[in-house]
Amino acid sequence: NTVFDILTIRKDFPILNRKVNGEALVYLDNAATSQTPKMVIDAIVDYYSRYNSNIHRGVHSLSQEATEMYEEARLKIQKHFNASKSHEIIFTPGTTYGINLVANGFSALLNKGDEIIVSALEHHSNIVPWQMLCERTGAVLKVIPMDLDGKLVMDEYHNLLNPKTKLVFCNHVSNALGTINPIKEIITAAHKVGAAVLIDGAQAAPHIKADVQQLDADFYVVSGHKMCGPTGVGILYGKEEWLNKLPPYQGGGEMIAEVTFEKTTYADLPHKFEAGTPNISGGIAFGAALDYMNTIGFDAIAQYEDELLKYATDQLLTIEGLKIYGTSSEKTAVVSFNIEGIHPYDIGSILDKLGIAVRTGHHCAQPIMDFYKIPGTVRASFSFYNTKEEIDVLVAGVKRAKAMLT
Ligand code: PMP
Secondary structure, three states, X not given: OOOOOHHHHHHOOHHHHOEEOOEEOEEOEOOOOOOOXXXXXHHHHHHHHHHOOOOOOOOOHHHHHHHHHHHHHHHHHHHHHOOOOHHHEEEXXXXXXXXXXXXXXXXXXXXXOOEEEEEOOOOHHHOHHHHHHHHHHOOEEEEEOEOOOOOEOHHHHHHHOOOOEEEEEEEOEOOOOOEEOOHHHHHHHHHHOOOEEEEEOOOOOOOOOOOHHHHOOOEEEEEHHHXXXXXXXXXXXXXXXXXXXXXXXXXXXXXXXXXXXXXXXXXXXXXXXXXXXXXHHHHHXXXXXXXXXXXXXXXXXXXXXXXXXXXXXXXHOOOOOEEEEOOOOOEOOEEEEEEOOOOHHHHHHHHHHOOEEOEEEOOOOHHHHHHHOOOOEEEEEOOOOOOHHHHHHHHHHHHHHHHHHO
């Protein structure tokens, strides 16, 4: 019982018409990157066709138009995530950059022996920058463990927190398993010991409309390309007081107030963190992507994707020897699985021959794979433009792969 008109929605995505290896494309790698609706593609074409120009410094009309559109996108993003101030939204090239910006900034604020907590469910991009930060500062990394369902062991988290804890990092949704983490509880508890919290919203943002004020997150990072926007653009939300405390990440044009060879003063937020010419069309198109998704509505999207998740889970579990990793009742539309005795890569390769795009491997989350003692999984991740018929094609494909490989 679908809550919206899926066939009309699918018409918005030109790529869904193409064939791969002679078969109709079944795109189930949405957790890696989502597909792009025509109105977002049009926003990019429109920018380059009509008002391509550098922003913020031009007196001429094109530059002013481009600046207005770029800043309007920032306002749309502010509204979407309910940030209280537009200068708390920093444009970045993506989640990875936003995390590195914050990790770099905290070099100046941490001392030897301070503690940083990360979760066992992190993407490498939310592990490595913190390890590098610990190397620079002598801070110590602690890990919230996970259980077999792919959930964080919250009692252990509460035990880890202490007055030495300065930072906590956790993803809102795990990309490898789809688990939705209890970030409100994580943030509230961290604040009790005076620690700041960065939430990696890369996987949550396409499914859940996060309200950064309600969550009381100190930092929240996302990538545009996972939510119907283009690659190479994302945002870092940061509370004003934290963004003022952190030093700039990159030096260059746009981020200064005054420069002499003796001393440079930095521009106000958000420009302090936006050195150089940004991805202008990308920022504008990211705004268009949010417009598009909000028109469909995040509640409707979540409800439909939950139906897809339930259907895919039930259907895949009819295959003997198939095991799903990540069995929390709180999860987004991701099914990570293996079939006994078969390498995930082999299943993925056969599915590709059938036009089905899934991801295989460790999903940039090797610690999770080590926990389950597996080399990786096959991951099918669904979006609101997928259909039950496509899931049927996936299930038939997996059955065929199993028959060929055993
Ligand atoms: N965190 C999570 C949870 C992710 O899924 C991803 C993308 N796979 C990233 C961070 C990194 O995002 P990006 O590559 O867009 O910087």
